Amino acid sequence: MRTMHTSAKLKGWMQAMLAVVLTAALVACGGGGGSSSNSSSNSSSGGGSASGLNGGSLPASPTQQPITPNGVNAVLITVGQGAAGVINIPTVSVTICAPGSTSNCQTINNIQLDTGSFGLRVVSSVINQTLLSALPVSTIASSGAQLAECATFADGYTWGSVRTATVTIGQETTTSSIPLQIIGDKAASTIPTSCSGMGSAENTVSDLGSNGILGVGTAPNDCGATCADAVAALKSSNYYACPNGTSCTRTAVQLTQQVTNPVASFPVDNNGVIVQMAPVSDTGAASATGTLVFGIGTQGNNALAASQVFTTDTSGDLNSTFNGTTAPAFLDSGSNAYFFGDSTLAQCGSQFSGFYCPSSAQTRTVTLVGLNNVSAAANIGILNAQTLFASGTSYAFNDLAGQISGNTSFDLGLPFFYGRYVYYHLDQTASGGASPYVAY
Structure with a gap:
């Protein structure tokens, strides 16, 4: 989600809510499938035998575990x-x-x-x-x-x-x-x-x-x-x-x-946050947990330990290249899927409108570029949304994707966060401090 921002995006909240309700009814009648594994389950690596691969493959999933959420911050x-x-x-x-x-x-x-x-x-x-x-x-x-x-x-x-x-x-x-x-x-x-x-x-x-x-x-x-x-x-x-x-x-x-x-x-831990989510199974999980850590480099538990640090504009936007197109990108826990435009991916029917439903597992690569010219390739996995929703009891998915509406931005939603530490440093330039950045 984003306020006062020109990069519109299709969130798919209502479609996803409807999907869960409808597939729950199918389960009650003996239909459905999928996994209801718990949040501590590690994601399967690319090329595995997870349900829904159908001859395709997924990238290896990140495996970082969140710290225990019992610190002062x-x-x-x-x-x-x-x-x-x-x-x-x-x-x-x-x-x-x-x-x-x-x-x-x-x-x-x-x-x-x-x-x-x-x-x-x-x-x-x-x-x-x-x-x-x-x-x-x-x-x-x-x-x-x-x-x-x-x-x-x-x-x-x-x-x-x-x-x-x-x-x-x-x-x-x-x-x-x-x-x-x-x-x-x-x-x-x-x-x-x-x-x-x-x-x-x-x-x-x-x-x-x-x-x-x-x-x-x-x-x-x-x-x-x-x-x-x-x-x-x-x-x-x-x-x-x-x-x-x-x-x-x-x-x-x-x-x-x-x-x-x-x-x-906040009085001390006021320069940013770290979002740490546990990995989940490629077929989805009933629930997932993570830890929100306040401050970056202000306590013993929030040191910056990222492989890539991308400076951004005030809103947290960086640049991206995908399928030969350069466009804004953002890492957004408020989006419940990856959202981007890709005409080669089959879209779901009206029941799951807005999501992608490829016949086999897919991998896509987007190159992220910060305003500091730091660049890195990010691989994302995509499974058929209808297959993922089939259990009716899973609420956490790391490979759900949908079509973005009205522009070419690349929205790295919550699926990107599972198994990662994602850092957000606040814009402090107005007081002579550091520029905003995102990192992982």
Whole structure:
């Protein structure tokens, strides 16, 4: 997932949700197949006998194991049925507290971990009313109008107020209250047409696929200079001023009021994250686990130990070459599959629309190039999506792929993360610090 980003991508969340529901019914009637192996199962190497190869081959899968998520700066990642039964959704638990309070707090599970967006967003219906009413709505200083946000993603948008709260993830707590989006707390009648025209509304748990989104990508906030500029904001800001809570119109918002990447506000481990996912079987697994580590080079457990370090733009984009085409690429835990364009791969039928269904296992190679000109070839495996979904009980897949919509970008989604350590260093150039990078 990614906010305020021009590289649209087909996420396939709803298709995947439908696929799981439909194939679960087949299993109940004696159909289906596939694996429900646990998250500790190692992936089979290329050319193995895994179901669905059908004479094809897969690349050797990475085999790194996550560290134990019990450090001061490490928390558990879980992939499973989650809040809405969507496949390949990594989730963590987040605690939010009313500003200045240590008692009016709530821990919310099944928050999607998204390295392709920036900032915390929580569905209002999962927050208890006592806490929700204590989270102050941000206002525009010059007018007193309430501040709302239309966060746009490739498959839709979230609409809700901008409020402030103290955020704790594991044992890491922001140094003060920070802006976050409360999804769906404003009536549908307040949604401006410039927002509703961005696709489908994702203001409920079932539509979003989780209880919220934790954006921990390379940017310290979710819009940056574009939304802070008075002229640019009139055309492209995702922030809205709502006098008396209604009649919402686009507005400029300074950085301090923009939805903030919580990691940037931690006292020590605030320069980035490491996403560590355990490997899974090539035929899928019922669930998977991993560890989210805060900070890079700030503790004994988060040293940079990557073979490739790619500097990126603020949004975490690098370049790629695939099938002779150069285009942006991104490593995005918020995408539940690999998404890219390849006319040689058979697409699935309408039941699994948007995914690839090759008759045999396939391997594709994309060359990633950082802004520092560091380049590396990444091999990805692709199995028939219908075969993978056939068990109806598996939620973790390392070789699921689909077609990207509307552009030639290469989206390395969650399948790429299994068996790897993926690093995201925040953009600190505004304060004279390091440039953003991704690494693995």
